[in-house]
Amino acid sequence: MFATPAVETWISPSGRVGTVALDQDPVALEALRDMMRAQGYTLQNEEAGEAAGTAVSGEIINPGQGTIDTSVTPDVDERDLTIVQRTTDVTPEEVDWAAGNLAHLSTTYHDVKTDRQAVDVRSGGRLWRSACRIVMLTDDNGVEQFRVVLYKGATIADVTDADEVIEQAKAGYFLRHGWDRIEDFNGSPRYLFAEYRRVDGRTSEPALVCDEPQCSEGWHSVIEDHCAEEMLSRTTGARYEIRVRRPVAEAAAPWQVEVYADDFMGTPEQVAAFMNDLSWCQQACVAANAKRTKVVAA
Numbered sequence: 001m002f003a004t005p006a007v008e009t010w011i012s013p014s015g016r017v018g019t020v021a022l023d024q025d026p027v028a029l030e031a032l033r034d035m036m037r038a039q040g041y042t043l044q045n046e047e048a049g050e051a052a053g054t055a056v057s058g059e060i061i062n063p064g065q066g067t068i069d070t071s072v073t074p075d076v077d078e079r080d081l082t083i084v085q086r087t088t089d090v091t092p093e094e095v096d097w098a099a100g101n102l103a104h105l106s107t108t109y110h111d112v113k114t115d116r117q118a119v120d121v122r123s124g125g126r127l128w129r130s131a132c133r134i135v136m137l138t139d140d141n142g143v144e145q146f147r148v149v150l151y152k153g154a155t156i157a158d159v160t161d162a163d164e165v166i167e168q169a170k171a172g173y174f175l176r177h178g179w180d181r182i183e184d185f186n187g188s189p190r191y192l193f194a195e196y197r198r199v200d201g202r203t204s205e206p207a208l209v210c211d212e213p214q215c216s217e218g219w220h221s222v223i224e225d226h227c228a229e230e231m232l233s234r235t236t237g238a239r240y241e242i243r244v245r246r247p248v249a250e251a252a253a254p255w256q257v258e259v260y261a262d263d264f265m266g267t268p269e270q271v272a273a274f275m276n277d278l279s280w281c282q283q284a285c286v287a288a289n290a291k292r293t294k295v296v297a298a
């Protein structure tokens with residue numbers, strides 16, 4: 001539609017080039033710029049930046065349009081979510097394809113006012129939010145690019161993660177690694193990467209599929225623990241939680257027993273139950289580590 005896309009160019013501390021679309025709400029645009037500055041990005045073309053306050057022309061991303069909006073709703077089943085999958089190795093073919101088709105593409109950032117979408121993930125009842133979507137597309141000027149569409153509430157960490165996802169895509173982590181071909185638009189394919197983040201207040205790290213066979217949970221933040229066994233008492237006055245855990249981020253870490261018993265004042269029967277559960281978890285921990293040793297030795 002317009003020969004010259006209205007963008008300003010930002011350079012990351014590591015030298016990556018990103019462009020910010022100026023054809024968006026001025027308040028959202030300024031928030032996005034603050035985020036880029038806070039992340040250490042520097043603006044390359046100052047003149048374009050000054051003109052931005054009044055720039056409203058050009059292609060406008062409309063998240064309500066439906067064609068590339070795959071926002072989740074509170075009713076979505078977790079099996080329908082796109083999951084961050086960074087544990088599979090790339091093949092030489094994937095590396096070659098990405099080098100030829102993706103490595104040279106620039107990134108455009110859009111900030112939209114859409115509320116972040118919360119999802120109740122049914123395994124564990126944890127809440128997740130969609131911080132952004134990342135699309136690889138061909139724009140109206142025929143320019144292939146990555147486009148990061150940040151939802152309201154997105155943070156600097158979300159921008160950093162989006163950049164990292166794009167860098168990984170350029171290194172070959174594309175179609176088998178969380179990207180979906182969502183449609184052919186004007187004869188060009190569009191690819192979507194949707195990332196989900198926790199909103200339950202405990203962490204906002206990226207989500208990963210659990211690949212620990214002994215773990216009872218399907219999903220994790222990268223800073224969480226695997227959990228092989230769990231015994232809980234919710235009895236008032238005699239509460240305790242016992243878990244067999246090991247950190248997700250440390251592949252070599254052994255299973256250990258974690259005990260949390262705040263304000264425990266129990267009857268002899270409750271103490272017996274506690275000791276029984278503790279003993280059960282101790283044995284489960286021994287068994288989990290024995291299985292683990294076999295796997296490592298195999």
Ligand SMILES: [Zn+2]
Nearest residue numbers: 210212215226
């Ligand atoms: Zn796990």
